[in-house]
Each structure stands twice: as C-alpha cells, then as structure tokens.
Amino acid sequence: MDKHVQIIGSERKILPNARRASEANLNDEISVLVIVRRHSKDKDSSAILNDCQFSKIHYTHEMFEKNFFIHPDDLKILEDFADEYGLKINETISSSGIVSLTGSIENLSRAFQVEMADYEHPHFHYRGRNGYVHIPQKLSHIIHAVLGLDNRPQTKAHFRLMQNGDIRMRKNGQPSSFTPLEIAKLYNFPQDIDCSEQCIGIIELGGGYLKDDIDQYFSRLGVPAPEIVDIEVDGAKNSPTGDANGPDGEVALDIEIAAAVAPNAKIAVYFAPNSDAGFLKAITTAIHDKVNKPSVISISWGAPEKSWTKQAMDAMNKAFKDAAALGITILCASGDNGSSDGVDDGTVHVDFPASSPFVIGCGGTRLEGINGSIAREIVWNEVNNGSTGGGFSSYFMSPEWQKNLQNSQEEIQNERRGVPDVAGNADPLTGYKILVGGQEYVFGGTSAVAPLYAGLVANLNQQLGRPIGFITPFFYQMTSSNNSFRDITDGNNDTVGNGSYAATVGWDPCTGLGSIDGLKLLNALSAYFSSNLIVQ
Template sequence: MLLTHIFLVLSLAISAWGYPSPAPHVRHESRHALPDGWTPIRRALHSTVLPLRIGLAQPNLAEIESLLLDISHPDSPNYGNHWSAAKVAETFRPSQEAIDAVYEWLASGGINASRIKLSKSHGWIEANTTVVEAENLLKTEYHVYRHFPSGAEHIACNMEYHLPEHVAQHVELVTPTLHFDIKIGESTGNLQKRSIRPESGAKLGPSSLGSLTTGSLQSIADDLENCDQRITPACLRALYKFTYVPVATHKNSIGIVEYTPNVYVPSDLDMFFTNFSASQVGERPQLVSIDGGAIQGAQSSFNDNGESNLDLQYAMSLVGKSQPVTLYQAGDFVEGASFNNLLDALDGSFCTFEGGDDPSQDSVYPDTAPGGFQGPEDCGTTKPAFIISTSYSYNEVDLTPAYTARQCAEYAKLGLMGVTVLYSSGDTGVAGRGNLCLFPNGTQSTSGKIFSPKFPSTCPFITSVGATQVSPGAKVTDPESACEQVIFSGGGFSNHFAMPEYQKSTVESFLAKFPPPYPKSIWNATGSRAYPDIAANGANFVVAVDGEFELVFGTSASTPVSAAIFSAVNDARLAIGKKSIGFLNPTIYASSFKGVFNDITNGTNQGCGTQGFTAVPGWDPVTGFGTPNFPKLLEKFLLLP
C-alpha cells in the first residue's frame, strides 16, 4: 500500500514537470447514431469546465447474476437469505488497484491532485477538467448538441471515446461522454406513453379516451357485466381472484415512484375512493420527498396528473385501507429528476456529491434556479420498500450499453436486499417510445423497420409488466387477450443485455415452437434478454383526473396492479415469519411455478410496420407468462422457505 502511494506521488510529480508517459488507447464506448431529435450545432469551447466522472469497475459484478440466483431461485437452499446493504457495498467496492490506475492516468494528463476526488463508496472518481483536457484524456471531440423539439442543449463527445488500455480494464464508463439520459419530466419526454387525442400533442402520461358521462358511472363500482368497457377495482379482483385482507401491514411496504411534474391531486383520490372504495376517503400515500418532490393541490392537466392519479388510485384501492402505500416523489418543479436521482436516494454511493451523477444529465441539488429545491440532495436517505412500481421508461437505444449495465447492476443490488422492482414494458409494441423504430445504422424514425426495445424493461434484474385487455364483448370470466385497444403491450428482445440464465430454457422453447416470422435483421435473435415477464390488464381503466372520470390505457396501469397483488403475497409471507419475495424472475420462470399465471394466447404487439410478436401458449414476448392468478401464486410462495 505504501509503495502504491509513493508511486502516485511520483506520477503526480512527473505530470507537473510535463513528461506524461505515453500509453496506447483503446475505444471504450461508442454509438452509431444520435438519439432522436439531437443535432450537433458547434464545437464545445475548450475552456468550458466539465465535471468528468469515472465509474470504476466493480469487483464481483460478473458474478452478480449467480449471487442473485443463489437467494432468489426457489430450488436454492439460500432462498430468501437477503443481503444487508453493508454486505452489498463491501462486495462490489472497487479495488485500490483500480483507483490508483485512474489517478495515475488523470495525473499524466495534467490534472492536479487538488482537482480529483474519490467518492466515499470508492465507486466513482470525479475530476473537474476543461473540455480541451478531457479531449486529450479521452482522445475525442466535444460538441454542443441541441434537441430541436424542446430547445434543450447538451455537451457530449463525438460518437466515441478512448482510454489507455491499462486503465480501460478498471473503468465501467465515463460521463459526460456519449450519454443523453436527459432528465425525466422535461418537455422532451422520457415516458413510454403516447396520446390518442391529436389536439393534446405529445403527452407524457398514460393514454386517455377523455371524460365519461355521469350517467355512464352510475352503479359501476361493483358491476362485473361491463368490464370489457370499464375496468374498476372490482373487475381486477374478479379477473385475478384477488381477495385478501392484509395482516402484517406493520412489516410490509409497497412504493410507487413518480417523477415531477407528474403528481397526484388529493381531491381526485377522494373522488375515486368515494365511488370505488368508500372507506379510504381522506386516505393519502405516505410521501417520501426526494430532492424536493412535493404534491401540488391544484388540478392541472392529464399530462401532469394522469400518471400519478392512475398509479395511486389503483395501488391504494387494491391493497386496501390498512396497508400504507409509500409515494417516492422525485424532483422539484424546476429540474425534475432522473432514474439515477431515485437510485441516489436509495443508495448513497450513487450521489452527485460523491461523483455518481452527471450534472449535465441528472438533476443536481440544491437547485439554484428561482423556486428550486434549496435543500441538500437526497443521498441514501430512503429505505426501499419491499415492492417498488415504476411506470416510466427510455428507448434502450438512447442510452449506451455501459450506462444501462451500470444502472441495471443497481437494480440487481436491490434484489439482493430483498426488493422487488417492477417496470412497465411500454405501450408501443415492438416499437420504441414515440413509435420510433431503428435503421441498421442505429438512427430512429417512425419509418424504421428494426424493433426498438425499452429500458429498464430489458434489464435482466427487474420484472417487466406488459398489458392485457378484456376484449370487446367478452365477459370478465373469459380469457383475456394482449392489449390491442389504444396501446400495444411492449415486448421483445434487448440489444444490450444477454439472456439471463433463469429464462433461457423458457425463451428457447418459445423460439423453437413459435419462431417469429421475421428476418433476424429486424429483431435480436442472438440470445438476448427477452421481455415482458408478466402482464396485467391495461385497458379502459376508470380514473379520476382533474375532477372528471376518464378511461385510461397503458402498461402504466398494469404495473401498479401487479405490485399490489405481489404486495399481498409479501404480507402473507411476513405474517408467518418468512422473508419478502425479493427478485421475482428466477421464481416465476422455475418449472415448479408453472400454471400460476393466467396464460394469454390471443393478440399481438404490433409496431415497426409489422404485427409484432404473437401471444401463444406459455411465455411470449407480448404478455410474458400472463396475468396473476392470486390464489395459485399465494399457495406457491407460501410453500417456499
């Protein structure tokens, strides 16, 4: 250790004399095309200061899947033996060798030690550099890019960057470089929803058919005859045989994530509860404010209130009055927030003050803008709920493989700690958000032909939820179909992640029995992560929004519904002294869990000028294994340790 630090001092001294040691560079990250809407407008000024952040390679990350399987697979003797946060941090703490290699490289590029900072977690190294210094270090060029639909500007490097070969092995990614993970909540839009009302433009919330007449709402609270036209909590309970009274609410927890400016309206909650769950009138979610997240009392618009109202009205009514629901409201009304800002609150090692985020892409607090949140950034301040439901997404192509891999690893760490993370699979079938599809060079357009998967649904360490429907004219007791009203269930195959071990036999069986009728040039047939994993109803939800009831569509609905059902499973396990179910996928893909979902065998998820994939017997990339059958799920999970 002493020799290492002596070597660093010598390296800094050599740098000060201007004799850096040359080293061969290798390409570390690249992209073939820019995200949709972005165009370079000028070279970045050489004097511009960049907060260069280097994410260090984490030891044992190559084994994270096997470590997660060890505590999540139903056949493992260690099932349910979840890790502590301290054990997770220690297992993946970067080595001193990695730290020294990066410090030496920065010093050789003329970066004085006073400008270099190591995060407390040892996961990130921050160096404040000028553009010209960063260009020399990374062998690249920086440009200013403009997003013309919104006018937003962003500094990024030109298509690729390089690292010395001996440094590259110790680095996962460097920011800001190629990443365009612009903050959720901006007008550019990062949600997977689309509008069906042409006059409203590009919407950031779930899709709505508009308000319902008062007459159409009379006596529908317990009406099961018209679930093909209006979904209510009673319809969902009938569809999934979901009857359960929580008994371990003091032990259990469920969290719904929302990103400002998407917020709920308290009066809308009461309007919904008055009609569908009278005992909950006046009930509110337990607010966990992340980086200034707050609730505005005024009604605003479907874009601002639709998502959060939908998520909370159905999650809260399904879990019932006795089970508190936590609301993770991320971001103030000026900056908003990103997925990384949420992870900051759940894991302090990811925070900006420790070098984890990129201020050009993620929100940074205190927010100095007028009306911005003036408090310190939330870092490791939030205990994760056992179930976390999120109804937002990116197009996978908009992010680099290294970026998605690092974020995906954070979800795996939550799984190690016994947390179930659910994400909606998207509403545009095999197409990306905005119905964008890909060309061979990686560019996006509505005229593209290559399927465009969604992230984080493509992360192997979350559970992706697709959408179904009660088809027009069908009864609530009839089999559901894949959703083909207004929206199409997102599904397909990742272009970033390999197929995880837990789903190989299932997906390979699907491909052998039901080979997709498309050339392999338009979908990734190379053995990649397939999604969704499960599904739930996502059509014709009756939701109170801004003082009116509307019919709402989307996997935004499917995800909180699934979260509520799995939260009940957790409650039953906790009540008899067992652990939470944690990472779901190894369990639901196991042969012992066959038949615990209602198989969906009708419908497609069209997009990119095709019918997309087809729902077939067993798992498929439209509805996964199908919709929950609560009694069967509960029975199986209660038999596990």
Template sequence: MNIRRILFATGEVVPNNGQGYFPNDIKQLYNVPAQLDGTGQTIGILEFSNGYNLRDATQFWNAHNIPTPSVTFVSVDGTRNDGGVRPSDEEATLDLQWAGAMAPAAHIIVYEANGGQTYGEFAAAVTRSLTYILNDTQHHPSVLSISYGDAETSFPSSDIQKWDELIRQLDLKGITVCVSSGDDGAYGLHNPNGPRVKHADAPASVPHAVAVGGTSLQPDGSESAWTYNGPQNGGASGGGFSSIFPLPSAQSGITGTTVNGTSVTPSGRGIPDIACNADPATGYQIIFQSQPAVVGGTSVSSPVFAAIIALANQNRAAQNKTPLSGVGQALYAQNALSSYNDITTGNNSFDGVEGYAATTGWDACTGLGSFDAAKLINYLATL
C-alpha cells in the same frame, strides 16, 4: 424526459360507464386477498421529471374508500416535485394512485430524478437513481416500480448492462424491480419514424428485472393481449427479445411465441415476464388536476404488479421470511404455472411491424399471462 406514453380512452366501452376500472374491480378480477394491505412494506416508485399532487391522490383514494397511504418524496439529485401541473405529470399521478390503491398500508417512496432532454441524459438519470436507491439506508423499499424506457437501440449497451448490474444488486438486497415492457408493441420505439423492425424495451429487458406487459381485461374476467385497435387505444403490449442479453436459464423452456402462425425460436432475453390490464379501452381511473381521467399503458401495469409483490412480502413477513429475491426467475418454475391466467388471443403488432401472437404458455406479448394474486402470493411464500 418522460419517454413512456400515457394513453387515454374515451367512449362507452370503458368500464363503469366510461369511468375506467376502480381499485375494487381490479382486486376482484385478479383475486387479490382482502386480508393483505401492504402493512410493514415500502414501495419505491421511480419518476423522471414528473411530479404529482398529493391532493389528487387523496381525492382518488377517498373516492374509493381507501385509507390514505403514507407518501414520502425523495429527490435523487435535487429535482423538485412540481406539484402535478404539467400534462406529463399524469405518469407520476397514476403510479402513485394505483400503487397506493392496491397496497394502501404500505409506505410509498417517490424517488424523483431529472430525466434530461436526451436519451443519453435519461440513461445517466436511470443509473444515478438506481445507484441512489441501492445506497438508500433510510427508506428500505422491498419493491421498486419503473414505468419508463424505450427500445434498447436508444441507449448505449454499456448503460443497459450497468442497469442490469445495479438491478441485480438491488434484487440481492431484497428489492424486486418491476419495469413496464412498453406501449409500442413489438416495434418498441417511441419514435414513429424509426426502422420497421422489432425492438425490445430497456430497462425492461435486463434479466434481473421483472418485465410487466399489458392485457385487455373485460368485466367478465376474460382477457386478451393488449392489441392495437386504432387511435382510441393506440398502443400495444411491449414484448420481444433482447439484442443485448442472452436467454436466461429460467427461460430456457419458453417456446410458445409465434409470428403469423410460425413458431419463433427465442433469440435473447424474452419480455415481458408477466402482464395485467393495460389497454386504455379497459383503462384505470385516476384523478388528475382534481378531475377524473381514464389511463392505460404498461405504465399502470408495473405499479399494480409491484403492489402485488408488496403484498407477497407482507405475507412472507407474517411467516418470518425475508423479502423476495429472484422473482423474475422464480416466476418460471413449474410450481408457479398454476398462478397464471394464460392469455391465448391477441398480438402486439404495431406501427407496421408484425408482432408476436398470444398463444398457449409464454409469449412475447403477455409473457406467462396475467396472475391470480392469491395463488401467486401463496407460491411466493414457499421461496
């Protein structure tokens, strides 16, 4: 069950005359170092009942003069790659194409599992997959991207706590786990008929993951929170506070989030940690079933940021340093703050639930903000 929506945008507001951002646009706007390409790194992408067509990916990479990355399909439980034939396969398609675009020399492992038909089956699939990757002695990813999830209330808290323990163990092994913060704003539920209260998404809310939220990035480099603006880009950056996990020590100083102009005291683990472009109105190009399409959502933000972590690990390897661990905590250090583009406009209200406003410093719709990749990579080299 794919429980992360992929949103599409049409119209002349989309960059490149409606074609969406190209890889070089994102690299330039986020100052990605040209000398880094992911050499020596492995990026894991976790998919649930979503397949991909490698011909689509190769067509996309070729169109943008990107060397074709090495891609390996790994079935966690016998689930096959269906070849990208169903509409829901846009998820795996965009994950693969954009991780490869940002770090083309990295080896990409697509871990596939059966997501089931219920939230309980999906929760079991997440546990099964994280356990498999933790014990994978063959492929050795140094970063993992997960673009799936839903409100914490959709899953037993025991499952979510189990995910955090598994992600903690992965992190200790030098595998940074990046997770989309959600596309349903502060509401956080895919079910449009749920209670009109705020929800934080899981597994993004687990303290040992890096939760990646969404912004709206303009071609001039200006940026705001991904805010609901009607059906065309009918979503908003997921963000809020966990009802399961307390505020981590790394977030002890976060104070800059408001609702309707009133300061909110953090009540639990806050998400997201960081953000980048996700608004479908400033969306990303992909190739799906041989045709170009424009996509958005934090489903794209997560593999893009995961690729940045791969570049950071490449940079660390050149300095004889081990892969990163503890990134989620390290992002909040004082020395890291100059690496971010603070987002101070927009909000993540959605589906009748008043959300959080973007404001100076950390907030519960864009986290610490978006990133200057070169500065962030240089900072991560000091850890």
C-alpha cells in the same frame, strides 16, 4: 499525459431531427457519473450476486456494503486523475460503484476527450456529444462507464390517456373503466392486508403530484391515504404542473395504483432528471436506501434498446443485479408501442429496462370484467392508441430460466432474452380511474401494470413475512399444478406489419406468461418457503 482509449459501448449519435445550435459554454460546470469496478472483501460472498436464480438468501444493506466496495487504491487513482484535469470528486457511493465528478465543460472535455455542443430538437434542447468517451489507458480496467456528459432526455413515460371520444361501454351498460381495487379483485389479489411494514419505491423522471389529489382520491376509494416520502436526486423534485397528459399523469398513476392495492404501504418517490445518468442515480439511490428500504420498485419509464448506449445498459443491469442480491423486486413497463417499440425503421425492437434479465418485464392486456369476474382478456393492441411492448432483446442473452420455453419463436432458439414476463390490464379503453389536478381521467399503458404488480408484491411480502426478491425465475419454474398465471392466447402486438408477434399457449412475446392470479401466487410461494429451510 497518458494515452486515452475508448470506453467500449459509450458511442453516442446526434438525435435525428436535432441540429447543432451552438458550442457548449466551456465555463459551465456540470457533474458526471463515473461507474467504477467494485471489489469483494470475501470472494465467497459474491455467490448470491452471481446467481441469477430465485434465491431465499439475501444480503442486508450492511452486509452488502461490507462486501462490495470501491477499493481505496482505485479511489486514489481516480483522485489523481481528477486533480490532473481540474475536476473535483463531490460524491463517492462505494457500494454502488459510483463516483460523481464535477468540473467545467472545458476540463471534462479534455479529461474524456469528447466535444460537447448544444443541440436543438423540435421538442427540447439538450447538451450532446458525438462518438466515444475516452479515458486514460491506466484507468481502462477501473472505469466501466461515464454518464452525464450528454443530457438528452433518455426515456418516456409508458402511459396512455383515454380520449373522450374513445369511451366504450360493457355489455351490461356499465362504463369500461375500473378503480385499482376493482382490477385487484378481478386478478384475485389478497384482500384486506395491512401493508404498513412495506415500502414501495417509485422512479419518476419528471412531473409531480398534488397532496390534495392524493387525499381526495383515497377518500373516494375508502382506502387510507399513503405516507409519501419524496427523495430528490441530483436536483430533481416533486414539480407538479397539473397536466394529466404529461409527466404528472405518470406520477399520479403510479402512486394511486400502487398505494390502492397495498393499503398503508409507505410510498417512496425518487425524483430524478430524465437522462441516463439521472435514471441510474435514481435506481441506485432507491436500491441502496437504508432509511426507507423499499422491498419493491416500480419503473414506468423506458426507451428502445436502440436509443441506449451499451455502457448505460450495462451499468443499470448491474444495479438491478444488486437489487436481486438485496431481495428487492424490480418491475418495469414493457412499452406502449407494440413490436416496433416506436422505432420507425420497419423492424422489431424491445424496451429497456424491461429487457434486463434482472427485472420483471410487464406487458399489457385488454381486460373485460362483468360482475366481479373476468369475462375476456386479450393482448392490448389498439391501433390508434397503443399496443403492448414485447419481443426479443438485441443485447441481452436469454437467462437460464428462460431457455426451456416451449415456443417456436426463432429468437428463443437464438437464446435472446424474451420480453415481457407477465402482463396485466393496460388498454386505456378498459383502464384505470386516476385523479390528476383535481379531475378524474382514465389511464392505460404498461405504466399501469408495473405499479399494479408492485402493490401485489408488497402484499406478498407482508403476508409471507419476508421479501420475495428476484422472483422472475420462479415464475418460469411453475408446473401446471401451481401455475399462477392466466394464459393470454388471443391477439397480437404487431405494429410493424410483418406478422410479429402473436399470442399463443404458454409464454409469448406479447403478454409473457400471462396475467397473475394473486392468491395462487401467494399459495405457491407459501408452499415453496415452508418446504425449504429459509436463511436470511
């Protein structure tokens, strides 16, 4: 057999507080995702894929599939590899560069030279590995990543449930919580737009929703209940338990906010296992969904960059790049644990996938509104109930469109990707009224911001008659005359105790460029598209 070599960036470590419970059952069959290089039929066609700037030109799904694919020669080599180790190729998704391999743990362990075991963590059990994944040297230029050998829970949902003892009142005596429609009005979203031509994709890595909740919620709002399509990925499905403080709370939050601010939009929910392989498969399924064709995707799940393998982040970032080429906007919650992102090591961290340069990172504010107007908006930082994530990536370099920020932060000078890009109401004390399990709760967290702005993007796409696509660079190109952001200059998200980070004039690593004024952004985009030749 050929010499095996390490896949750079594939190293895994056993989770803290986990103990080895037993050897993995060598006869158990599992599936893994192999991320394979793609070829381009026409090299000139890759220009859009390599351009990280805001583009008016997007691939159709059909064009993309014709131009980016796994070469038959590479697939034949992979088939020979699978045969050699007693594995089976059960799915090939050429446009995504994904090959799914199934086999026994014994054969997969031999093929990739890993040792798998069952581990017990205080909160869950998982199949894990320690060290690197290895592949035959002849495949080193073909295989970029292997995901799914380790199935530990990869992410957490970024929502916060307001506790009963936390209820506060506005100065005028009204409750501090809002419906999504009230938030949309405060942020000056376009009103009364029928988004029936739009589809919003939502990624869910656990939980589910009850149709009765959806019908009742939208009946109370006076908004048509959305058409919801469930897409089951790798065996995961809509599995509600009625627990508002668990994944069900996330699912209800995402659907109810997005559908409320984008009336009549179809909601496509991609249910997938909470693992790095499951997360990637959900994203690629949504991006390349030729049936539902979501033009915007909301992601409210994430984890500190430190907890990801580099191979997984690279694979997901490439998928987000595909979305940009296809004209699909991706919004990701930046996390609810402030500048530490929940890592207890005394230093600062940011959340992935919000740190990807091909998504809109969504931070959080505390929004106070009186009589339909914004009275005050500051950085969300409730010491005992969360704080907006934000900071600088330790992995991604600063994209071109973020390099000219007028900010004295040392990390900007060192050209690191800054997070978030924008922000919106996320404090549970000024949160969103959401129905879960037949009961109304008030939710906050940056999980609420991603679907809120996903609904806005659906509105913009409908009004403009075209997808806005990868809009993040456009945000940073705006001048004072067409600035569509409410700058947040008060507060900080310091959860480490070293003074990082504080809001300031312009972009900052707490609330990014600020909260979005929907109509101003619509006007800016309308002017941009009308003054330039549009090619689709």
